[in-house]
Amino acid sequence: EVEDTAFRHDLLKGMRYGLAGRRNLSAPPSWKKVSAKLGQSLDAGVREEVRLLGLAFGDEAAIKAMRAKVMNAKAPVEERRRALNVLVEKKADGLAGDLKFLLDDNALRLDALRGMAVFGGNDVPGLVLARYANLNDAEKRETVQMLVSRPTYAGALLEALARGIIPRSEVSVFAARQILGFNDEKLNASLREAWGELRPTAVNKKPLFERYRKLLTLENLKKANLSNGRLIFTRTCAACHKLYGEGGQIAPDITGSDRATLDYLLENVLDPNAAIGKDYQLNVVTTKDGRAVSGIISAENDNSLTVQSLTERVVLSKDDLASRKILPVSMMPEGIFLALKDEEVRDLVAYLAGTEQVPLPKEQE
Template identity: 35%
Template structure:
């Protein structure tokens, strides 16, 4: 019922709608949450209200997924895009070669007889390629987004994020790069920072570095997720992995 009601108010540009919806985001069922986010990212005024709520921590960052961040950039407002980059993270268009690879992979998946592909084998590929950072279940995930609900977002969403992980990057998942005075380079996600040290989470461990040992500390323009993960799989294995992800 809530999802249908949210769909019905889409034609109206009223700030009271944003206030009411944002105030209830944490209480909606999944279908209503999706409808609410579709609504809040459909107009520039609503998107700005959503970013205000994000900046003031009225809503959890996890509500604003990469899909909805991209939706907001499609509104075509430069100032809004600057706010998205500041409050959420970067949204960029990939190069033509990547877009072509995304299209071909989507078409290959849609054209495959999925009954002939084993999601269990896909899970094994997942364990090999992805599980050091991603966990499919709702466990304590430190360096990658939760994957529960991937299937509901559609195959295009999954394939785009695998092939071109740098196209849409939440601030929490932009890689941090530390170069130490003795020549060591540490890349990972920022976990904590104090006056005297920085903690960086890599794919395997958390490393604490004294600031007195740091020569350079910067935020990378790239995601912590590497490009080319699917290149290590053959055609069948790719479909198996994607079938598994669509089951989450």
């Protein structure tokens, strides 16, 4: 009954967040009356929140309206994105076909890729790989993460890697580790052949430290291409770490860290499991339909689990979970340097040791 528009908006939004991850909800007895009234609000934000909340209650009219908004290229992009994300979370009927259509929508392609990871489908790998060459860097990272979310998709990824459709440099150590997590010997053999060996770092890491100390001398670092170092950081580290105000928020912001000190850098990169904070332990959650999501747990309640993965924040209903494991390893994988050429390691370390941002290579700008 409160007439305060801002209060109404916040209340509806809070209710929607509180119901995230819950399935088969029944609308309150008064919902039809309340939604009809608030659906006529002069405030667009309130009207949108009413429709989004209606999705949680299985309101067919709300689902139809939200699907129409998502597919309307003239609607505001942020409103389309919010609607799509809620529809994906609720696994709305008919949305799988919409997601395939949205692969050719520049504004929502990234969100469509994330949605396709949820819905699955045997034709998904072929659809995304056919477009891979024309995707931007963020979309390529999302595609790789989506393709390592299911064993059958991982097989398609490795085949594309072997055929040169996806360059080896665009499949991260994190993605390779997730493929190994399926414990499928056929996939492991394909990974070794197409990507390389992801060997556990030896218990005695002294030789490894000595190798990179010899490589990363001050004289050699002076030869580094700092712009290329930034590009490697963007592809290898920026999904988790923020530097100079750019990057992810999964791992610590390293702008103010002691990254100019070589030993500090080597200790954190070569031996990330030496000291693992509880908040940074790797969690692997598998859904009943075979999807694997790896990351850190950012929120949890009686009904849902929120996982911050390498590329997105995933809200999972506990009713959909098949298993959940907390591994005794850091979210940051070992072997990052081993997956790079020596020149790339040099460029990356020199960039990290810098005191100011540098431009990306011209072809990447």
